Amino acid sequence: MDQLDAREVNLRWPAGDISSVPYQVFTDPAIFQAEQERVFRGPTWSYVGLEAEIPHEGDYKTTHIGEVPVILSRDREGGIHVLINRCAHRGALVLREAFGSKKRFNCIYHQWGYDPDGALKAVPLKSGAGSGAGYDDTFCMADHGLKQLRVETFNGLVFATFSDNTPPLKEYLGVVAPHIARVFDGRPLVGLGYLRQLVKANWKLYFENTKDPYHVSLLHLFHATFGLYRSTMKGEIYAEETGVGVLIAHGGTDEAKKAQYEQEGISSYRKQYALKEPALLNIEWEYGDRVTNSIQTIFPSLVNHQIGNTIATRHVIPRAVDRFELLWTFVGYADDSPELREKRLLQANLVGPSGYISLEDVEALEIVQKAIQGGAHDASFVAMGGRSAPFAEQPVRNMVSETAIRGFWHTWRALMGV
């Protein structure tokens, strides 16, 4: 398989360059196919869901790792499994609903039945019927379970990997782990709902976008105007060599810099614009700090956000070279006061497919995907703040920076062998 991929991926990109990115990586179907093997089924941890989504025995959720359909399930002992959603008999989807709960996972095609841990437990007419011979003596049910992936959880987030070589999850998350644990702090979570959207762009453009603090106040007028985020704000960028990173912005400290924005006349800053209903931005500081935005990118499949009081996981599911699905899973804590819960629901207006500060991201990604057609050998320029991507314990404190994007490409090139 690797040989086939090597033949098919023909990419001209100077060795070691991570400050310009050939557009071919966003448009070439052969690269998309190779990514499935080398990135999504390679030594990476992919997000599949939350423990809170499958609280009871037999509960399941169906989702994808790259293009592969998988099941997240809970067994009788409370153990969590990630199984390939493909019947060991003839390859049909075993579970077809997004969520459910069953004691036995039965494939509808020939009624092969599996336990929630993936073990094959039922094969109708195994010994044949009438004069039929059935399966021969070598047939052993234990050899025909659903394929299991390696699973690890981190404070309620469930990840799986196809590879034995993926480092332990905690190590993979590295310096970002405490930033995830700040929000996913072990308190019981409550799912508040889902939003889904289909974006006509390559999935990697979304990781570039969510690792890019440079665009935030320039593209998102809403953000800039209400001080949720400005480029002059205090912030930090952390990046790990695994492709995991976090962008943090601090609020309530930036009034002095507002003048600079007005003076520079940045068009996304319009001081006339004020909310008639200020409740939308009435943030309760929950974590003993003044962080308004914490965006954790967990390569290759997850972006978590805490923006004010809205908390969500954004599952990035690649569908084709030029489209991906975004599944937003909103959560709160079981011990939320009714007032805080209402803030989370109001502030959900900020994000998602209609979000005041996320709608434009999709627009930006889609106009990139449109413009790079026919430009495979042209390249983008991501040299703001340098040409390299230092991976260090110490964060980058300059928010006008593309360092995290360069880090992403460093990781991607290493995994892809290009």
Place this chain on the structure above:
Amino acid sequence: MVREDIRARAEEVLFHYAAVIDDGELREWPGFFVQDGVYKLIPRENYLRGLPVCLIYCKNRAMMEDRVAAILQASIYSLHYYRHHYSNIRVEDLTADHATLLANYVVHRTQDDGDTMVFSTGRIIARITLTETPKFMEKLVVYDTCRIPDLLVFPL
């Protein structure tokens, strides 16, 4: 007011609402609601599972006016247009001063390049006042088309 009369007025409100969103002045949108009227655009999967997150949630007219201001002044998106179609309009649960309005809807979206798609389909579950021109006390739009194509700018 008799039921048939209310139904006719409610239908008129829906049609007028569609005209405002599709061809009219978006600033008139909040005027279809009472001052503390609630607007929720919620995916069917959340609605059926009792999950409260909405795609758009306005708890009063002020929030709707903010949404309009954001769409007109802040949000960045490609030009596109909606075309609303309603059917199966029913009025139920009549009380002295309000009623439940139910309807199915389809919205087509046309991009600036001239391509049209079925953008969203679902149903409306609303509470309306029994006034000369009924107003929404609460309008719940439960959308079946859960996987939003691209993004959603204008209210449904």
